[in-house]
Amino acid sequence: METKSFFIILSSVVFSLIITGASAQLREDFYRSTCPNVESLVRSAVTKKFTQTFVTAPATLRLFFHDCFVRGCDASVLLSSPNNRAEKDHPEDISLAGDGFDTVVKAKEAVDSDPQCRNKVSCADILALATRDVVSLAGGPFYKVELGRRDGRISTIASVQHKLPQPDFNLDQLNRMFSSHGLDQTDMIALSGAHTIGFSHCSRFSKRIYNFSPRNRIDPTLNFNYAMQLRGMCPVRVDPRIAIDMDPTTPRIFDNAYYKNLRQGKGLFTSDQILFTDGRSRDTVVRFASDKEAFNRAFISAITKLGRVGVKTGNQGEIRRDCALVN
Numbered sequence: 001m002e003t004k005s006f007f008i009i010l011s012s013v014v015f016s017l018i019i020t021g022a023s024a025q026l027r028e029d030f031y032r033s034t035c036p037n038v039e040s041l042v043r044s045a046v047t048k049k050f051t052q053t054f055v056t057a058p059a060t061l062r063l064f065f066h067d068c069f070v071r072g073c074d075a076s077v078l079l080s081s082p083n084n085r086a087e088k089d090h091p092e093d094i095s096l097a098g099d100g101f102d103t104v105v106k107a108k109e110a111v112d113s114d115p116q117c118r119n120k121v122s123c124a125d126i127l128a129l130a131t132r133d134v135v136s137l138a139g140g141p142f143y144k145v146e147l148g149r150r151d152g153r154i155s156t157i158a159s160v161q162h163k164l165p166q167p168d169f170n171l172d173q174l175n176r177m178f179s180s181h182g183l184d185q186t187d188m189i190a191l192s193g194a195h196t197i198g199f200s201h202c203s204r205f206s207k208r209i210y211n212f213s214p215r216n217r218i219d220p221t222l223n224f225n226y227a228m229q230l231r232g233m234c235p236v237r238v239d240p241r242i243a244i245d246m247d248p249t250t251p252r253i254f255d256n257a258y259y260k261n262l263r264q265g266k267g268l269f270t271s272d273q274i275l276f277t278d279g280r281s282r283d284t285v286v287r288f289a290s291d292k293e294a295f296n297r298a299f300i301s302a303i304t305k306l307g308r309v310g311v312k313t314g315n316q317g318e319i320r321r322d323c324a325l326v327n
Contacts, residue, residue, distance in 0.1 A: 024307035059100030072310015074152030140254030150317030173188035202234035
């Protein structure tokens with residue numbers, strides 16, 4: 001037993017050292033001499049895209065999360081495959097909105113329009129910057145972004161399997177998955193707050209409102225009136241393309257309403273509502289619901305840590321000329 005405990009502790013230490021070593025090469029002024037205007041170039045393109053459609057915000061934010069949780073933050077989710085076997089072709093990623101990909105494409109074009117910057121900035125860094133910008137544009141906090149990531153050369157459909165949190169996860173499953181990337185429970189709860197501007201297809205939560213269990217057709221942790229509203233928006237034979245806002249109160253504002261909704265039983269996924277129903281995480285939800293700045297601080301810390309997951313730096317990977325293709 002002691003040997004097993006020692007192995008677990010040693011593994012955690014080794015993992016921490018790996019994460020620390022890679023992220024230590026990231027820095028906010030990475031492009032100071034090679035592309036000093038990178039942030040303004042990206043922000044300008046992202047702002048233009050955001051004014052065209054609000055979907056830019058949740059789509060880009062979700063794209064960043066999916067990228068980092070599979071093979072690390074290396075823009076592998078952006079790669080296309082001639083035989084449809086890349087990450088983006090997995091059922092978990094097919095639902096990623098095209099506006100997220102287009103945001104990166106537009107930002108990449110803006111960066112490369114500056115001769116000094118052309119082919120100097122990675123797609124992974126552009127995605128990280130674009131994510132910060134959409135959060136800010138939607139009313140969330142503006143934060144500094146660590147840069148210096150390189151783009152990965154590998155993207156496989158198989159690598160996505162069992163790597164992304166599911167809508168029916170309980171707290172232990174959520175914590176296990178996030179901790180595998182060096183993220184603690186507070187980080188997980190803060191990142192879940194991104195659902196304040198998220199949207200979901202009905203199939204992802206239909207079981208909660210129609211056939212939760214033999215005893216309860218509707219999940220008893222779900223606010224009944226909210227469940228009826230969801231049934232109205234998601235009838236049994238609903239068009240699978242229909243998407244529902246995850247925040248029924250302020251869906252176009254990045255705020256702390258997500259946590260206020262959880263206190264009222266209005267978490268869309270089981271994995272949302274469990275954050276309040278499980279006593280181990282409830283206090284954090286209550287704190288974020290009552291203190292927007294506490295949420296903002298925790299979100300900045302968590303998304304900064306997320307941006308360090310599995311990064312390639314130095315001579316690893318490449319700087320893609322086209323974000324959808326390896327060089």
